[in-house]
Amino acid sequence: MTKVYGTGPYDFKRHHVAEYPFEYPVEAKPGSALPSSITLLDIQRDRLTMIAADNWSKTLDASQPKKPFDPELVNEIYRTELSVGEGQRRAVPSQRVMILEVSQYLENYLWPNFDPETATFEHVMSMILIVNEKFRENVAAWTCFYDRKDVFKGFLERVLRLKSVGRGGY
Template identity: 75%
Template sequence: MTKVYGTGAYDFKRHRVAEYPVDSTTQVTDPKTGSALPNSITLLEIQRDRLTKIAEANWSKAGDGSKPIKPFDPNLVKEIYETELVVLGGRKTVPLQRVMILEVSQYLENYLWPNFDPETVSFEHMMSMILMVNEKFRENVAAWVCFYDRKDVFKAFIEKVLRLKEQGRSLRIAEKTNYLLFMINAFQSLEDEIVSETVLSLASLQSWLSLSYGRFQMELCLNTDLIKKWKRMIKREAKEVMKRGEPFDPSTMLEAKFLRNIIEEFLEVLDSKVFSYSHGDDEDNELVDANGFEKVNDACILYCERFMEFLIDLLSQLPTRRYNCVPKF
């Protein structure tokens, strides 16, 4: 059975199920007890690592301060993401040791977040921030504290995260899983003021805009007390859009599209990527079972597991379950 860090009784003060799976074949064995030891990285390895050298030259404040820090370079963020943080296959979603080294160097606090500009931020910059926030949750440290110095920009950051898939770029399955893990962590942090203000609207009454017309009318008939609330909500949203001089189309609102889009993405992965049907007649092919299915895609299985975790969180928390017990399809 796949071992997962962070699920032991004493690993974390607060239980976090959204952890990275560990490949048991790469674990070190204790010579005395014969039990598997967790993968780790030593201080000496961190000091000698290439990423540490880059951090010292560009953002780290741990040194003596004798060397001047270089100005922000968006190409460096892109290069680090593409060479150090991208996983091309397998069940792992991130190269854990590389992310750990970046977290030790305070990559998010000293480089990514201070230089975040919602107008010019790149895809690699956004995904790097998502990975670093996820790593903070994995290590059970305060993930949102660094965002408090720019509360006014945090809403723009969350909006960029939610619109990340609208850029026309095709995400790898590992990137989709990391994105979903970030949303899980966000919805598990509703006690944090800056998070709840921006995320809670995704599970509000506005999500009913994605319902079919017939189902929407049926739900309003069954919940007549929501009719007045619905009219007030539409009127308020229309007024805000008119202030910006934009046409009001409720179906294009982010709150209306988010849950529907993420459910459709899950169904697509589940239907076409977890298993791929083989039409070959080769009986000796070991990757094909008796039913004609090829080997299961572990990365897609992990994505589906994360989606179910996300859905369970939405339906079990008091602030989010009120309007989301209605199926969208």
């Protein structure tokens, strides 16, 4: 869907960032168990924060050596935290994406280890979801890509291929 803004000579179109269902946090009602927002304590105790500390986070424990890149970890995080099953109308859980974005999953793990020739479907989709989250949060989304401009073209080609070949083409 495209929206057109303005009526002058400098009209522009704003395209939606993604057509991927996204679940926003549900407001809690008195007496319900659903949180209305994610807290710092929630983030600190989360399983993804622990994984980040062991694998890519530079801020949590700089003295601890990080594990080498594991493409299977990317696949597992996508399958367990970000995936929407085929044919399902379930949405991507926003709090899971938020935690990965806060942990700098894209900047410290996905992008530095992205290879256009070998990256899995899960790797590409994880990057897309984090970039979308950055746009949703009004955070600079493209900054981390500047240091590897030559590889960025390969990333865009992989993204464009998603529409034409789908998951089966990976």
